[in-house]
Amino acid sequence: MADNNPFPGENNTGHIWDDDLRELDNPPPRWWMIAFWASIIWWVTYGILYPMWPGMKGYTKGIMGWTQIKEYQEGVKEVEAVRAKYEEKIAAMSAKDILADEELKSYTIASAKVLFGDNCAACHGGGGQGGPGFPVLADDDWLYGGKIETIVQTITGGRKGVMTAHGKILKPEEIDSLAKAVLDHKPTSDPNFTAKGCIACHGPDGKGMQVLGSANLTDAIWRFKEDDQLASIKYTITHGVNDATDPKTRVAEMPAFGKRLSKDDIKKLAVYVHELGGGQ
Amino acid sequence: MNDNQQAQRDAAVDELYSEAVHWHLNTGGETIHAKRIPGKWRTIKWLTSSFWIIFFLGSYLRWGGRQAVLFDIPNRQFHLFGITVLPQDFWMLSLLLLFFAILLAVVTATAGRVWCGFFCFQTVWTDVFTWLEDKLEGPPQKRRKLDKAPWDAQKFRIKATKHVLWLIIAVLTGISFVAWFYGAFELWHDLFTFQVTHTALGIILLFTAGTYVLAGFMREQACFWLCPYARIQGVMIDSTTAVPTYDFHRGEPRGRVKKGQSDKDKTIGDCVDCKQCVAVCPTGIDIRNGQQEGCIMCALCIDACDAVMEKLGRPKGLIRYESLDVLNGKEERPLYKRPRIWIYATVLLLALSGITYGLSTLDAIEIKAIHDRQPLYVLQSDGSVQNKYTLKILNKMTKDLDVRLSVSGPEGAVLVGAEKPIHTKNGDVTPHVVFVRIPRGNLTKDSLPIVFHGEATTPEGNVVKTERASVFIGPKP
Missing domain, CATH: 1.10.760.10 (Cytochrome c-like domain)
Structure with missing residues (x-):
């Protein structure tokens, strides 16, 4: 602290280093002070209007009564109001x-x-x-x-469609031959298709019956699609679908x-x- | 401390104080009361200021049954006379902003802060506000006296009138701004029937407060401390830029002119130190200290100095538009020899041609194709592969259109779900789901290009077309 201030009249604080480096005490610009006080007024007003101060039990609620969940619920109500006219129709x-x-x-x-x-x-x-x-x-x-x-x-x-397991009804050769015909999308080309009663559910043309939910065997879509499609077809013929008598049967149920x-x-x-x- | 050291120290202090006069910062502690005098630049300033009449009145202009220029934000439509610009065309806005940014640069590089001095709303509104102040309270000395005078009925009447007038201008500014977005006549109607939206009202109040505070009280402080462009423009100026400059070669050493003295036997410079240039300056600077951040280059000091020189019979132009180079005796570099000008001009031209291209090729309809991602493709019972697309059909016309859709791509491509033309509302996006089927055997790759075509006939009978490239995805062949 210099008692005799070598820089009088410039409003310095008397803190001087290295001979001439000194701290001035100029007021901040007025706009800055306005912004400063405005922020404080904002903060106080916010504290009065909105929840702000935590206490030992709960917190100050603010006179606006604003809560997050209330705002959310209002938002949901707004959306429901928009939807209502469609939902009613x-x-x-x-x-x-x-x-x-x-x-x-x-x-x-x-x-x-x-x-x-x-x-x-x-x-x-x-x-x-x-x-x-x-x-x-x-x-x-x-x-x-x-x-x-x-x-x-x-x-x-x-x-819940049902297909009988044919493992005990058909001979392995017959299953092989039927499976190959199905793989070619031409099930009727195998006489077994008619002779062994496949037509009862899959129809005389092999196109299935929608009343029963039996699959169309002539189109390009596989109900049980696997990499080895021939093996998949054989499995289905052998064990059936939803056949309670065969523990290895395919389970296919739409709840x-x-x-x-x-x-x-x-x-x-x-x-x-x-x-x-x-x-x- | 010996004598030698003391002498050195004293010299340092002297040097320090020789600059001290420049350190005074105008932080708004006192109001700048600038003197208003007529002159060439004063007239020019009124003319350039009147550019803002467009701001106040432009929104009332009609075009084809609606507001000529309307930035309809709720409906996402910008109407510019005959053209409707939708958010999809907004890339043009970036070019427009680039254009104005470079325009600012090129003007500043050649003639200084023309924007600040002659066009900026801060300058113009402040100018109008102080003009009112001058009319009501009198010239600067009277105004300062009035500020210091005790409050009496007369002072109150004058001040109240001033603030009411300021507020009226401020409110009109807010309303005029919102009118461009709200519709001018609707806004007045809604204001008087208390139906105006809270957003609009909030913005009007914000602009009112902003205008009143910025032009009434902040004034040059906004240019000094708030405005970033004031500083940015400082670096665009170089020694070849012609700016209002005090010719110190001719003016210095300055000195008061004495009565009865003839110019013939004068030993000092032409500046008579009458401080008229300081008196008229709206930002309160002294141009004779050279180019500085506070100078908005409004050229009002030129008017003031010229008037004085004329009275004294000396040549005008002691303060004039001049570049530092010319002032220092260098030859003036013509515009075409400055690389800056060339670069700026190129960018300007590019931005302008981009906007022109954009506006001239605005499609009446536009399609965006969004390929369904899950599943990418579906195998059909007849062995073909199906892809699902959501086509977003944008109708930019002012009338509804029925858009006919078709697809081109690999052989056998069939468009399903667009057998009938799609009805599209004007200025809106209509989403429509379509399927494309291609026989599996025709797919040579797991991803092939296809193109959607849209076509519509306008009520006037013109056929408008658009197309959109997309991909068709299938299993690996």
């Missing part, structure tokens, strides 16, 4: 009518995406691309039919969603599945 319409209305269809597809992800995607894949043992929903081949009403029925009541989901949700899902690519 959907409740009053059949799945087929929804399909015919472009605007409702777009809304349904957008809103059913979550439903599909929660209820269907685990087996049928996120895009309806199927999975090992589970049918593809995006193609144009349907076991029970691809009409919108049928899809509603399938989701509501579930499906019923009639009690799990609301009617409107099923309608939406049916429209969604119909529009995945194969609806008829």
Whole structure:
């Protein structure tokens, strides 16, 4: 501290180093001070209006009564209000009518995406691309039919087709020969197809029957698609599908969603599945 | 400390104080009351300021039944006379911003801070506010006296009138700004019927407060401490830039002119140290100290000095537009010999041609194809492969259009789901799901290019077309 200030009249604090390096005491610019006090006023006002101070039990609530969860709930209400007009229409319409209305269809597809992800995607894949043992929903081949009403029925009541295990009924050569004919998409070319009664379920032309859910054996889609398709066909013929008498039978069951989901949700899902690519 | 050291120290102190006069910073502690005098540059400044009349009145202009220029943010449509620009065309905005940035650079490089001195809203609004102040409170000395005077009815009346007028201008500024986005007539209607949206009202209030504070109180402080462009432009100026300059060769040493003395036997420079240049300066600087950050290059000091020189019968132009090079006796470098100008001009031209190209090739319709990612492809019962696409059809016309879709690609490609034309709303995106099927045997690779074509007939009978390339994905052949 220099008692005799060598730099008088310039408003320095008296802190001087290296002869002439000194600290001045100039006021900050006025705009800076305005901003400074404005920030403090802002902070105090915020503390009064909004929750701010933690206490031993709880916190100050603020006079606005604002909470995060309230804001969230208001947001949800707003979204529901927007959806309401569509949801009301959907409740009053059949799945087929929804399909015919472009605007409702777009809304349904957008809103059913979550439903599909929660209820269907685990087996049928996120895009309806199927999975090992589970049918593809995006193609144009349907076991029970691809009409919108049928899809509603399938989701509501579930499906469980049955194919008898033929391991004890047919000779191995007969299974071999049938499997080869099926692999070529020409099941009727093998006389066993008619003689051994395959036509009872798969039809005289081998195209399956949608009433029973029996597979079309003449098209390019495999119900049980595997790398070695011939082996897969033989396995299916030998052990059947859902045949309780054969412990090695293929299990293929679509559960019923009639009690799990609301009617409107099923309608939406049916429209969604119909529009995945194969609806008829 | 011996005598020698003491002498050295004293010399250092002297040197220190020789600069001290420059250290004074105008931090807004006192209001700058600039004198207003008529002159050539004053007239030019009013003319350039009147550019902002467009800001106040432009939004009332009509074009084809709607506002000529409307930045419709809620509907994501920008109307510019006959053209409608949608967010999809916004790459042009970056070119526009580039154009103005370079325009600022090229103007600043040749003639200094023309923007600051003649066009900037801060300068113009401050100018108008101080003009009102001058009319109501009188010239600078009277204003300073009034500021110091005790509050009486007359002072209150004058001050109140001033602030009310300032606020009216501020509110009109806010309303005029919002009008470009809201629709001018709708805004007035909604304001008077209390239906205006909170956003619009908030912005009007923000602009009102901003105008009132910035032009009424902050004034030159905004240029000194707030505005980044003030500093940026400083580095765009070089020694070849013509800026308002005090000719110190001619002016120095300055000295007061005495009565009865003729110019013939004068031994000092032409500057008579009347401080008129300081008096008229809106930012309160002394141009005679050379080019400095506070100078917004409004040229008002030129008017002041010229008026004085005229009275004394000396040649005008002691303060004039001149580059440092010329002032120091170098020859003036013509524009075309400055590489900066060439570079700036090239960028300007590129940006401008980009915008011209963009505006002239605005497609009436546009398609974006989004390939479904899960699954990438689906095998069909007839042995063909199916891909799913969401086509986003953008209709930029002012009328609804029925868009006919088709696809071209590998042999046998079939478009499913677009048998009928797709109805698209004007100025909107219509999403539409389509499928493309190709026989598996025709797929030579697991990914092949395909092109979607869109075509529509406008109500006037013109056929507008667009196309979009995409890919078709299948199993590995």
